[in-house]
């Protein structure tokens with residue numbers, strides 16, 4: 460049975476697209492047929508992060524409007540045959556989305572893919588509601604700050620009220636917390652919310668903590684999901700997250716502030 | 729001025745959709761203006777004094793007029809249309825009246841106001857039966873037939889209304905969430921959002937929480953905002969809140 464996973468947050472710019480790209484690439488890398496859909500109509504970000512922007516001919520809205528077939532619109536990742544991207548369009552036609560039409564596309568994708576990852580736009584408006592409507596599971600992307608946690612709480616409320624599973628009274632969407640842009644130093648000094656605070660406020664299980672890292676920007680500039688940067692901590696943290704999603708029991712890494720060495724401390728570096 | 733009431737849409741979750749419009753239920757907290765006189769110039773004068781004192785909270789606010797204390801036999805008859813436009817000049821927008829008798833209700837409707845719960849029942853308007861005194865709601869609303877139990881956290885933006893009964897939340901009520909009950913409210917996690925108990929004038933209702941750190945609590949329309957954690961030394965602790973002489977009292981459990 461294929462699974463639909465929405466990557467959502469409420470708040471903008473917290474790392475949904477970064478997480479969607481790496482999560483999808485990680486699943487594909489482990490042999491699962493995976494497609495990642497960009498629901499952020501009008502902005503088109505995912506294709507840049509995935510490095511396939513030049514190969515976008517048809518997009519999600521074209522498929523919805525029957526102007527192209529799914530086959531025509533799906534882009535295969537350049538280095539992984541298991542990974543496909545369904546890009547968003549730049550036409551600002553958000554009204555193209557209806558539950559029925561999106562549902563048809565998802566159903567068709569379910570036939571060919573094990574995992575369907577939906578990169579949600581920010582906010583709690585129609586685009587975000589469409590991205591979460593058919594979800595079986597959800598990655599709630601949160602930064603360690605109050606406004607981000609509030610918005611995540613809001614979107615969790617939407618999952619439990621506005622999703623198809625909620626409306627039809629089925630088993631609720633399985634929710635996972637992903638804390639991104641986490642800085643152990645700043646959490647320790649109290650500048651940021653601690654992981655305990657975030658979990659206590661949201662009341663859902665943590666599946667990954669992605670440290671703040673330069674590598675993320677570098678990776679997205681070169682159009683390669685950061686999970687493929689095996690040297691980087693954020694890449695490794697995404698690897699762990701994917702493994703946990705697939706049921707492995709792996710301890711969290713990169714949570715501790717780096718202890719300054721004696722000399723560094725001595726010279727105040 | 730200063731108490732508040734709840735008008736509860738009955739169908740909080742249900743939505744009726746048509747092509748051109750969408751009908752939704754929603755719950756609002758509205759300020760209530762309780763009149764003690766039918767003398768319009770006097771009302772206007774006092775309100776101006778209040779507003780000048782900085783009650784700007786009420787500026788542009790939708791307002792409900794409460795007629796409970798008005799005896800039109802003694803005083804002059806209220807001119808609803810005149811009151812509405814006088815308040816309008818002060819940027820206060822009257823949306824309805826409560827505690828009306830049937831005759832007042834008719835006049836209010838004619839002046840374009842809604843007649844709200846806490847006034848008289850619908851059928852009384854047509855039958856013309858005089859029920860000028862509002863029914864004491866206490867015992868009736870307390871003997872809850874069912875209790876509404878919520879197992880999940882109540883999250884920011886969500887509203888739960890336990891109509892005609894108690895509400896039990898086995899999890900937390902988060903910041904930005906609102907729980908409302910005609911009866912008591914029990915929260916077995918943290919109460920961080922808003923809790924309004926006894927909303928249909930049940931002054932005996934109470935609010936209990938394992939961790940009491942609400943944004944706002946109200947019982948039978950008497951509310952208190954907790955905008956700073958040290959508003960009470962029970963903040964963050966297990967506590968209950970009840971009403972004593974229109975005053976909210978917080979006590980340990």
Ligand SMILES: Nc1ncnc2c1ncn2[C@@H]1O[C@H](COP(=O)(O)OP(=O)(O)OP(=O)(O)O)[C@@H](O)[C@H]1O
Nearest residue numbers: 471472473474475476477581640670671672675676
């Ligand atoms: N772990 C991280 N470390 C450093 N920078 C990060 C990290 N995660 C994301 N970023 C940066 O934050 C910015 C926003 O990331 P991203 O586009 O993934 O967020 P988003 O939630 O999809 O945004 P939007 O709401 O606009 O769709 C990008 O510049 C990205 O490079």
Ligand SMILES: [Mg+2]
Nearest residue numbers: 475476499504
């Ligand atoms: Mg994005």
